[in-house]
Amino acid sequence: MIPNxxxxxxxxxxxxxxxPEEYQRILTLIGREPTLTELGIFSxxxxxxxxxxxxxxxxxxxxxxxxxxxxxxxxxxxxxxxGDGLAVVFKMESHNHPxxxxxxxxxxxxxxGILRDVFTMGARPIACLxxxxxxxxxxxxxxxxxxxxxxxxxxxxxSFGVPTVGGSVGFHTRYDGNCLVNAMAVGLAEEDKIFYAxxxxxxxxxxxxxxxxxxxxxxxxxxxxxxxxxGTEEKRPxxxxxxxxxxxxxxxxxxxxxxAGCVIAIQDMGAAGLTCSAVEMGAxxxxxxxxxxxxxxxxxxxxxxxxxxxxxxxxxxxxxxxPEKEAEAExxxxxxxxxxxxxxxxxxxxxxxxxxQGESVADLPIKELGDEAPVYQRPFTQTPKPPRVxxxxxxxxxxxxxxxxxxxxxxxxCSKRWVWEQYDHVILGNTFQRPGGDAAVLRVNDGPKGxxxxxxxxxxxCEADPFEGGKQAVAExxxxxxxxxxxxxxxxxxxNFGNPERPEIMGQFVGAIHGIAQACKALDFPVVSGNVSLxxxxxxxxxxPTPTIGGVGVLDDFTKxxxxxxxxxxxxxxxxxxxxxxxxQSLYLRDVxxxxxxxxxxxxxxxxxxxxxxxxxxxxxxxxxxxxDISDGGLMVALAEMAMASGIGARLYAAPIAxxxxxxxxxxxxxxxxxxxRAADAEATIARxxxxxxxxxxxxxxAGNALTLPGEAPILLKQLRDxxxxxxxxxxxxxxx
Amino acid sequence: MRAAVVVFPGINRERDMARALTLxxxxxxxxxxxxxxxxxxGTDLVVLPGGFSYxxxxxxxAIASRAPIMEAVRDHAEKGGLVxxxxxxxxxxxxxxxxxxxxxxxxxxxFICRDVHLRVERSxxxxxxxxxxxxxxxxxxxxxEGNYFASPETLAELEAEGRVLFRYTDAEGQVAERANVNxxxxxxxxxxxxxxxVLGLMPHPENHVETIMGSTDxxxxxxxxxxxxxxxx
Numbered sequence: 001m002i003p004n005x006x007x008x009x010x011x012x013x014x015x016x017x018x019x020p021e022e023y024q025r026i027l028t029l030i031g032r033e034p035t036l037t038e039l040g041i042f043s044x045x046x047x048x049x050x051x052x053x054x055x056x057x058x059x060x061x062x063x064x065x066x067x068x069x070x071x072x073x074x075x076x077x078x079x080x081x082x083g084d085g086l087a088v089v090f091k092m093e094s095h096n097h098p099x100x101x102x103x104x105x106x107x108x109x110x111x112x113g114i115l116r117d118v119f120t121m122g123a124r125p126i127a128c129l130x131x132x133x134x135x136x137x138x139x140x141x142x143x144x145x146x147x148x149x150x151x152x153x154x155x156x157x158x159s160f161g162v163p164t165v166g167g168s169v170g171f172h173t174r175y176d177g178n179c180l181v182n183a184m185a186v187g188l189a190e191e192d193k194i195f196y197a198x199x200x201x202x203x204x205x206x207x208x209x210x211x212x213x214x215x216x217x218x219x220x221x222x223x224x225x226x227x228x229x230x231g232t233e234e235k236r237p238x239x240x241x242x243x244x245x246x247x248x249x250x251x252x253x254x255x256x257x258x259x260a261g262c263v264i265a266i267q268d269m270g271a272a273g274l275t276c277s278a279v280e281m282g283a284x285x286x287x288x289x290x291x292x293x294x295x296x297x298x299x300x301x302x303x304x305x306x307x308x309x310x311x312x313x314x315x316x317x318x319x320x321x322x323p324e325k326e327a328e329a330e331x332x333x334x335x336x337x338x339x340x341x342x343x344x345x346x347x348x349x350x351x352x353x354x355x356x357q358g359e360s361v362a363d364l365p366i367k368e369l370g371d372e373a374p375v376y377q378r379p380f381t382q383t384p385k386p387p388r389v390x391x392x393x394x395x396x397x398x399x400x401x402x403x404x405x406x407x408x409x410x411x412x413x414c415s416k417r418w419v420w421e422q423y424d425h426v427i428l429g430n431t432f433q434r435p436g437g438d439a440a441v442l443r444v445n446d447g448p449k450g451x452x453x454x455x456x457x458x459x460x461x462c463e464a465d466p467f468e469g470g471k472q473a474v475a476e477x478x479x480x481x482x483x484x485x486x487x488x489x490x491x492x493x494x495x496n497f498g499n500p501e502r503p504e505i506m507g508q509f510v511g512a513i514h515g516i517a518q519a520c521k522a523l524d525f526p527v528v529s530g531n532v533s534l535x536x537x538x539x540x541x542x543x544x545p546t547p548t549i550g551g552v553g554v555l556d557d558f559t560k561x562x563x564x565x566x567x568x569x570x571x572x573x574x575x576x577x578x579x580x581x582x583x584x585q586s587l588y589l590r591d592v593x594x595x596x597x598x599x600x601x602x603x604x605x606x607x608x609x610x611x612x613x614x615x616x617x618x619x620x621x622x623x624x625x626x627x628x629d630i631s632d633g634g635l636m637v638a639l640a641e642m643a644m645a646s647g648i649g650a651r652l653y654a655a656p657i658a659x660x661x662x663x664x665x666x667x668x669x670x671x672x673x674x675x676x677x678r679a680a681d682a683e684a685t686i687a688r689x690x691x692x693x694x695x696x697x698x699x700x701x702x703a704g705n706a707l708t709l710p711g712e713a714p715i716l717l718k719q720l721r722d723x724x725x726x727x728x729x730x731x732x733x734x735x736x737x
Numbered sequence: 738m739r740a741a742v743v744v745f746p747g748i749n750r751e752r753d754m755a756r757a758l759t760l761x762x763x764x765x766x767x768x769x770x771x772x773x774x775x776x777x778x779g780t781d782l783v784v785l786p787g788g789f790s791y792x793x794x795x796x797x798x799a800i801a802s803r804a805p806i807m808e809a810v811r812d813h814a815e816k817g818g819l820v821x822x823x824x825x826x827x828x829x830x831x832x833x834x835x836x837x838x839x840x841x842x843x844x845x846x847x848f849i850c851r852d853v854h855l856r857v858e859r860s861x862x863x864x865x866x867x868x869x870x871x872x873x874x875x876x877x878x879x880x881x882e883g884n885y886f887a888s889p890e891t892l893a894e895l896e897a898e899g900r901v902l903f904r905y906t907d908a909e910g911q912v913a914e915r916a917n918v919n920x921x922x923x924x925x926x927x928x929x930x931x932x933x934x935v936l937g938l939m940p941h942p943e944n945h946v947e948t949i950m951g952s953t954d955x956x957x958x959x960x961x962x963x964x965x966x967x968x969x970x
Contacts, residue, residue, distance in 0.1 A: 158789075158848055158850075158881075159747070159749075159789040159792065160749070244789070245746070245793075248746075248747055248789075249746055420850075421847075421849055421850055421851050422849070422850070423848075424848070424850045425850055426850060426877045426941070427753065429757075429950070430950075432950060443950070447949070559949060
């Protein structure tokens with residue numbers, strides 16, 4: 001059956017990212033030497049990106065169920081119910097390696113891919129978020145990467161027509177050679193109209209939809225499963241080029257044929273393109289698939305079967321159609337000017353057969369391609385617990401007000417307006433709380449239901465203690481949703497780590513997963529979708545472990561959400577949650593004292609829940625007038641952000657005697673919020689918190705146009721805001737650093 | 738008011754526009770496909786909404802300006818019918834020659850999504866009778882190529898004929914460099930055709946029409962149009 005192809009050599013096997021053992025496994029599985037096309041298919045299915053071979057055993061420990069979960073991990077995206085027959089479909093995915101090589105297209109196609117995952121399931125995308133990490137601002141490549149990635153995210157999302165409503169941006173030298181671009185998409189569907197990848201029925205047409213296939217992105221997924229070294233630039237041809245216009249057409253056409261009842265199964269062509277999508281549809285449905293590559297719409301001549309099977313050209317879909325609806329579906333696609341071709345059919349053989357120029361170029365057992373992929377129990381060493389920083393031996397070089405002025409202009413704390421103003425965040429007319437707050441708040445359809453969305457992770461905590469850091473990422477996402485008044489429902493996780501073949505990196509991964517699992521269980525906040533990105537290393541140096549968490553919460557009435565801006569003068573400012581003054585791994589310790597060290601703040605999940613439940617109740621009852629979660633930079637930075645957002649200052653009391661003042665104002669203890677209430681509500685709120693076992697303390701009252709600390713000169717908001725807003729535009733203009 | 742919203746492939750604010758029209762006119766607009774050749778019978782107002790028609794490939798609005806439906810839009814305009822183009826719609830109207838000038842890349846070379854202040858220059862047009870002359874409204878922009886450009890002669894003509902309908906200003910209604918979000922000539926955000934029946938506007942009034950969402954400054958444009966047709970009837 002097999003036409004002549006080059007002899008499979010050990011070098012060729014290695015070039016496909018397969019180990020000699022893995023190649024042996026292929027030989028055993030199929031009982032003969034694979035063809036070149038088959039070798040390509042195996043390399044696509046068995047690389048880390050598609051097979052999760054290093055992470056699978058650990059991912060299984062994550063909680064994925066709750067009464068409101070409709071679809072957990074394993075499909076294109078996770079699905080949860082938000083009541084009233086409505087479902088939210090969401091997922092986050094990385095596009096780190098491509099974005100480092102070609103930032104605009106890498107980031108753009110990252111957005112395109114995740115949007116496709118969402119509308120493949122029948123949902124109309126209603127929001128995008130992202131989480132970005134770049135190297136040291138002083139690194140020569142950083143500015144170029146920030147500019148390109150931000151423009152790429154905007155370029156795709158703005159044109160596609162989805163609001164980009166939130167995210168985070170951080171900098172650290174450990175991302176110098178490996179930036180992170182994690183994109184999240186959120187869609188809305190009716191609960192009983194969700195579409196899945198599982199094919200059913202024998203002899204049904206398999207239809208190729210969308211853009212034509214070219215040679216772009218061949219081996220993209222394999223690239224994403226290897227470290228960077230010298231010669232990374234030469235990998236540019238493996239990055240795909242995005243076409244948001246085609247994707248917008250694909251969205252409209254897909255939703256139209258779904259509504260017309262034409263679709264049995266649908267799968268987007270993402271990583272490893274035609275290979276992964278066809279195998280997944282067949283394997284999930286216990287069916288075989290035969291593809292005829294001569295029918296695949298191509299944009300270049302002379303493409304081989306191998307190239308077609310591994311192309312990662314964007315904006316493509318594969319569907320199994322109801323045979324009687326084929327003509328109707330085709331008419332809809334033609335109306336939108338998109339390619340539509342029957343390229344194969346489902347069979348009862350459970351074989352994956354690929355035909356090209358009249359010959360069979362691949363004939364493989366379809367279930368085994370996925371199920372028999374290698375699974376590794378990679379050895380790991382636990383990250384040693386760092387010592388607690390003793391607050392007594394920290395020297396404080398600056399006064400509180402001076403430290404705040406310095407910190408507010410730090411790359412990690414300054415305003416990210418320069419970034420999010422390049423994203424259309426108001427299109428669709430449902431963005432109630434725009435970027436810059438704790439979580440974005442969207443109206444759902446015509447309301448009053450609302451959604452709250454956030455992405456969070458604190459990589460420096462994860463580096464110091466992966467377990468606590470994993471917990472913290474989940475807790476902070478949960479807290480940010482609570483801080484706007486939403487009920488947190490579920491998360492998507494995007495786990496970015498270094499090379500898992502190194503035991504210490506694997507240890508970070510395992511530790512972080514345990515932390516995430518524990519926090520998700522304690523907070524009833526299951527993981528419904530996600531993505532693992534390993535091998536984020538350049539020349540042997542790994543990124544900070546970065547398990548990004550995307551959280552989704554629901555509000556019964558979006559107009560009753562809270563925002564962080566102070567609302568009026570002479571309101572009482574309350575600190576909710578316990579403050580020990582934890583300075584280990586704090587931004588203050590790192591950037592003001594020059595010490596990046598210590599254990600990160602531990603997360604008490606029971607306290608997290610108690611405190612958050614109280615805050616949410618205060619918001620729902622209209623008692624809390626402004627709310628902000630306390631995270632990077634501690635209490636003082638949180639207060640400054642609330643003041644700057646409103647133009648209303650605050651008169652603050654002295655720190656309690658038991659806590660060193662710098663530690664009180666800049667410590668990053670967890671499970672804390674700043675809440676303002678009207679003076680008349682203060683006593684009752686304090687009593688209520690105490691009764692609920694929630695630590696509460698008056699820290700001052702809103703007043704004037706400055707932040708005033710006892711014994712220090714007032715910090716004028718105008719000056720503070722100039723510093724807060726100034727750094728990033730000045731940096732991007734090349735005026736600083 | 739019978740409104741028709743033209744849908745070109747790649748347009749993405751047609752739902753926002755339809756929602757605003759439905760809310761304020763009390764009647765849903767007809768959505769008209771770009772490949773159609775006629776507008777619905779009795780159309781009062783044609784709207785070209787925002788987005789990225791045909792991906793904005795070639796030049797913003799250039800391909801859409803040659804779509805089959807544009808002949809009918811041109812006829813409608815020539816007969817004095819009202820046409821509103823917002824954002825990409827404005828770009829299409831310029832490319833179609835229904836409005837003078839062109840929209841260049843923003844002066845800062847970046848896409849900008851931000852609320853801006855506009856001064857309504859006159860209230861005696863069908864598009865602005867819902868406002869007072871000199872009134873300052875706040876509406877969002879979301880564009881990468883909104884920098885209005887025309888020759889000095891054309892600009893002088895537009896000014897002399899009172900065809901600059903909206904201008905970027907600060908919150909107090911003063912023209913200022915900082916407030917001119919995209920570097921437009923004469924801070925022009927919206928211009929009228931010679932017969933005052935075609936308006937091109939860069940920002941998005943359709944996104945600020947609901948009290949519950951925080952701002953209603955965009956309502957005046959649609960409410961004024963509705964009133965115009967009520968008075969005319």
